Structures are given as structure tokens and as C-alpha cells.
Amino acid sequence: MxxxxxxxxxxxxxxxxxxxxxxxxxxxxxxxxxxxxNGKDPISKEPLSVDQLVEVKASPLVKPKPPSATSIPAILKxxxxxxxxxxxxxxxxxxxxxxxxxxxxxxxxxxxxACRVIARLNKEVTAAREALATLKPxxxxxxxxxxxxxxxxxxxxxETPVHQPNAVREETGMTPEIIExxxxxxxxxxxxxxxxGKFVPEDLMSAENISNFVTISSHPGLHSASVPGxxxxxxxxxxxxxxxxxGADKNATVFNKDLEQVVAVLKGHGKKVNxxxxxxxxxxxxxxxxxxxxxxxxxxxxxxxxxLRVHEGPVTGLSLHAxxxxxxxxxxxxxxxxxxxxxGRLVSRVNDQSGxxxxxxxxxxxxxxxxxxxxxxxxxKIWDLKEGSNVANFPGHSGQISALAFSENGYYLATAAxxxxxxxxxLRKLKxxxxxxxxxxxxxxxxxxxxxxxxLALAGTDVRVYLCKQWNELLSMRDHTxxxxxxxxxxxxxxxxxxxMDRTLKIYGLA
Numbered sequence: 001m002x003x004x005x006x007x008x009x010x011x012x013x014x015x016x017x018x019x020x021x022x023x024x025x026x027x028x029x030x031x032x033x034x035x036x037x038n039g040k041d042p043i044s045k046e047p048l049s050v051d052q053l054v055e056v057k058a059s060p061l062v063k064p065k066p067p068s069a070t071s072i073p074a075i076l077k078x079x080x081x082x083x084x085x086x087x088x089x090x091x092x093x094x095x096x097x098x099x100x101x102x103x104x105x106x107x108x109x110x111x112x113x114a115c116r117v118i119a120r121l122n123k124e125v126t127a128a129r130e131a132l133a134t135l136k137p138x139x140x141x142x143x144x145x146x147x148x149x150x151x152x153x154x155x156x157x158x159e160t161p162v163h164q165p166n167a168v169r170e171e172t173g174m175t176p177e178i179i180e181x182x183x184x185x186x187x188x189x190x191x192x193x194x195x196x197g198k199f200v201p202e203d204l205m206s207a208e209n210i211s212n213f214v215t216i217s218s219h220p221g222l223h224s225a226s227v228p229g230x231x232x233x234x235x236x237x238x239x240x241x242x243x244x245x246x247g248a249d250k251n252a253t254v255f256n257k258d259l260e261q262v263v264a265v266l267k268g269h270g271k272k273v274n275x276x277x278x279x280x281x282x283x284x285x286x287x288x289x290x291x292x293x294x295x296x297x298x299x300x301x302x303x304x305x306x307x308l309r310v311h312e313g314p315v316t317g318l319s320l321h322a323x324x325x326x327x328x329x330x331x332x333x334x335x336x337x338x339x340x341x342x343x344g345r346l347v348s349r350v351n352d353q354s355g356x357x358x359x360x361x362x363x364x365x366x367x368x369x370x371x372x373x374x375x376x377x378x379x380x381k382i383w384d385l386k387e388g389s390n391v392a393n394f395p396g397h398s399g400q401i402s403a404l405a406f407s408e409n410g411y412y413l414a415t416a417a418x419x420x421x422x423x424x425x426x427l428r429k430l431k432x433x434x435x436x437x438x439x440x441x442x443x444x445x446x447x448x449x450x451x452x453x454x455x456l457a458l459a460g461t462d463v464r465v466y467l468c469k470q471w472n473e474l475l476s477m478r479d480h481t482x483x484x485x486x487x488x489x490x491x492x493x494x495x496x497x498x499x500x501m502d503r504t505l506k507i508y509g510l511a
Contacts, residue, residue, distance in 0.1 A: 004058065006030065007043055016056040021046045025056070130292065172345050179386050185323050186367040193410060201452055205493040207467050210455065211474045213496065213508040218479070220504045222255055222262065223247035230499035231272060233486035237280035240491045244285050245499055246273030252287045254299050257507055264302040268295055275318035286327060286341065288315030294329055296341050306344035310337040317362030317373065330359035330373055338385065350388040352381070360401050366410045374401025380415050394425050396432055403446050407468070408453035416444035422458060434471055443483060450489040459484035463498045479506055
């Protein structure tokens with residue numbers, strides 16, 4: 001019996017069993033527990049099941065207590081020895097844990113450094129490709145720039161004008177004629193706004209009705225499914241059944257919501273189309289892309305009528321002037337540009353001298369003499385369009401500015417950033433008078449006032465509508481299965497359109 005020693009506990013087993021795999025003797029309860037957890041013999045490491053164990057018949061002898069456990073002092077000493085052993089083992093485990101943490105930290109640092117190197121190399125490759133693409137057309141630089149009105153018709157492409165890609169990079173300057181035109185338009189708009197006064201349009205959808213809006217249609221087939229995501233939306237003011245969308249598939253699409261069919265697919269950009277504007281009085285679309293270009297499209301023919309190359313980085317902001325003749329663009333190249341869409345010429349280009357920070361969004365003030373831009377370092381800047389000078393700054397956000405919108409009354413500016421809130425600014429007092437605090441982690445991708453300045457809509461984690469002045473929430477729609485990227489009001493707020501990374505255009509209205 002003395003030779004039967006458990007290979008696990010090194011003690012005489014009460015119920016000895018033999019493993020046919022290793023030939024070792026074990027305490028039955030210990031080996032069964034080990035097999036349940038590991039499924040193999042603890043000595044030979046070969047597969048072993050409980051059914052294979054052979055029980056050894058032995059006389060049930062009572063084990064005498066060891067001499068060291070026959071008195072209280074001896075028992076206390078045994079307990080102390082066990083405690084010391086446990087503490088030493090715990091100390092060893094802590095040392096091993098610290099070593100593992102250091103190794104993991106080092107591995108993560110190496111991974112991060114590798115990712116940075118890869119990102120830098122990818123950026124350099126992209127820049128080299130873009131430089132090559134820019135240089136290639138210069139071989140035919142002797143070809144004169146032809147505008148649509150002067151281009152000779154060709155049998156194969158009667159609607160496509162000939163462009164010289166780099167011609168628009170040269171600034172023509174803010175001429176007295178342009179300044180006079182801008183000033184006249186601003187005066188007219190100010191007078192019209194005073195005539196309207198504080199009266200709300202009779203046909204405007206009431207706040208109660210908007211709070212009862214539901215999803216009346218959803219359109220998932222406007223853009224390619226292989227590169228999912230609709231990034232921007234705008235509505236044709238003259239015919240609000242036409243909706244313009246820009247997608248990650250490099251295309252822009254004009255959709256007729258009443259006919260529920262695609263009117264035109266605008267193809268030409270080399271990268272995703274992240275900004276779109278529908279001209280309010282002409283059937284003309286304007287698109288900005290990460291390929292650094294802005295295109296002016298004739299929607300009926302789906303042809304590019306002007307190609308603007310006014311930036312050296314992705315276009316991040318796009319806004320049409322109230323005259324309908326000029327556009328404002330911003331880019332990661334830290335510049336905002338004012339361009340003529342009729343001639344395709346760059347009028348002025350202003351570099352934001354704030355320490356190499358990218359511009360993330362832009363919009364004209366309703367009067368057309370001020371420009372609002374957002375930056376990647378959480379600043380909102382107001383610029384004088386004619387002088388190109390920075391006249392006001394609105395700090396207060398944290399994170400990249402994701403969207404901004406001027407109210408039609410000309411007094412309010414709404415801004416959003418990566419800090420889960422929307423701030424309202426009074427342009428007369430140059431201060432923040434209201435902050436709409438959203439849920440933690442809420443992402444805002446777009447802001448839009450309606451044409452009367454009565455409602456404010458935001459798109460992001462969901463789609464929401466707020467009543468201005470009271471700033472209470474009227475509507476919250478969570479039908480999109482991914483982040484909403486754009487939102488616009490229809491005529492007199494009779495419907496609302498939103499787009500999302502889930503590749504759908506949704507229309508909200510009364511059921």
C-alpha cells in the first residue's frame with residue numbers, strides 16, 4: 001500500500017486508479033477532475049478518458065496523521081508555511097503579468113508605428129499618382145481653353161466641352177464688378193428679409209404635423225452596393241421632387257421621388273463624392289470630391305460643363321452663393337476658394353493661416369457677404385468674402401467641426417463637432433446662446449435650417465428636427481441602419497429627405 005502514491009498530490013490515494021496510458025497511480029477524484037478540464041493524461045499528455053481508468057482494489061486503511069499535525073503549534077506552522085508559499089506564488093504571477101504587459105505594450109507600439117509608416121507611404125503614393133495625373137494633360141498645354149459657348153460641336157460628344165485642367169488654378173481676383181454684384185444681391189436679400197419680417201409662411205408645415213412625420217419611402221438602389229454609402233444630399237428648390245445625392249461609389253445621382261426613378265447618373269469623379277449642391281433655379285448640379293475637383297453638371301445631359309481644380313486636397317465643403325453664379329469650397333489644403341461657375345475660373349483663394357489645420361466644412365451667409373468655415377481643430381471662423389479677412393471666431397467645441405449652417409434670418413449659426421452637441425451662435429452678439437446636448441457618443445454629420453428658419457434638422461446617429469427659438473425636439477427618426485450623412489427640407493417643410501451610409505435615401509412626411 002505504501003507504494004501507491006498519487007502522481008498528482010504525492011499522497012496515498014483513498015480511491016486509487018491506474019491510467020493505462022501512462023501506468024501512473026492517481027487519486028480518482030483528482031484525475032477525473034483533470035480529465036474533465038484537459039482530456040489527457042497529466043504525465044504522458046496523451047488522450048485519456050474517465051472510462052479508461054482502472055480502479056485498484058485496496059484495503060480501506062485509515063491514514064495516520066503526520067507527526068507534524070498532532071499539535072496546535074505544528075498546525076499553525078503548517079498553515080504559515082502554506083500562506084508563505086501562496087504569497088511567493090502570487091508574487092511570481094505578478095512579475096509574470098508585468099512582463100507580459102510590457103511585451104504587449106511594446107508590440108502595440110511597433111504595430112502603431114508600422115501603421116503610421118504604411119499610411120504615410122499610401123499618402124505619398126496617392127500624391128504621386130495625382131501629380132502624375134495632373135502632369136499628363138500638360139503635354140497638350142498649347143490647346144486653348146474652350147468654354148461650352150465657344151466649343152465646336154463634335155459628332156461623338158456633342159455635349160462635352162473641352163477643358164484645360166490646370167487653367168482654373170490662376171486667380172482672377174475680386175474685381176470691382178464682382179464686388180458690386182455681390183453687394184447689390186446682399187442689399188436685395190436684406191430688403192426682402194425685412195419685408196418678410198417675423199411672419200411665418202402660411203403654407204409652412206406646422207410643428208405638430210412635423211412631429212407626426214413617418215417614413216413614407218425608402219430608396220436603396222441609387223448607388224453601387226459594392227462601395228456602400230451615400231455621403232451628401234440636396235434638393236432642387238424649383239422642383240422639389242428632384243433630389244441630388246453623392247456617393248462613395250464616385251458618382252452623383254439625381255432621383256425623382258414622385259416618379260421613384262433615377263433621372264441622371266453623373267459619372268466623372270475619380271474618388272468619392274462627399275459634397276453636393278443643386279442649383280436652386282437651374283437644372284444644374286455641383287459636386288465636390290476627394291479627387292480635389294469640383295464639377296458643374298448639366299443634369300438633363302448628365303455631362304460636365306465645368307471642371308474646377310482649385311484645391312490640392314480633398315474637397316470638404318461646398319456652398320452656392322445667392323447670386324447662383326459663384327461657389328465656395330474648402331479643402332484639407334487649409335484654403336477656402338471662391339469660384340465662378342459660369343467661366344470655371346478661380347476668383348480668390350484664401351489660406352487659413354492658423355497653423356496648418358484642415359478646413360472641414362463651409363457655407364455662405366444668407367446675405368452672401370460672409371463665409372463660415374469649420375476646422376479640424378474645433379474652431380468656427382467667419383470671413384469677409386470681399387476682403388478675404390477673418391472677422392470673427394467661435395471657439396467652444398472639442399473635436400473636428402463636422403457641420404455648420406446659417407439660419408435664413410441671418411442671425412443664427414448652428415455648428416456641430418465630434419463632441420456630441422450642437423451649438424447655436426448669435427451673429428449679432430458673437431456668442432453662444434444655446435447648446436443642444438446630445439447623448440454620449442452621438443455623431444452629427446449634417447445640419448440644415450428650413451427655408452423659413454423655423455426648423456433645424458440634424459443627421460448623424462439618427463435624424464432629428466428641432467423647433468427654433470424654443471429649441472425643443474419635434475421628431476426623431478431611427479430608420480437608418482447606419483450613420484445618417486445628410487438631411488434637407490422640402491418645399492415649406494412638407495417633407496424631409498435624409499441619406500445614410502446604409503446606402504438608402506429616405507423620405508419623411510405625413511402618412
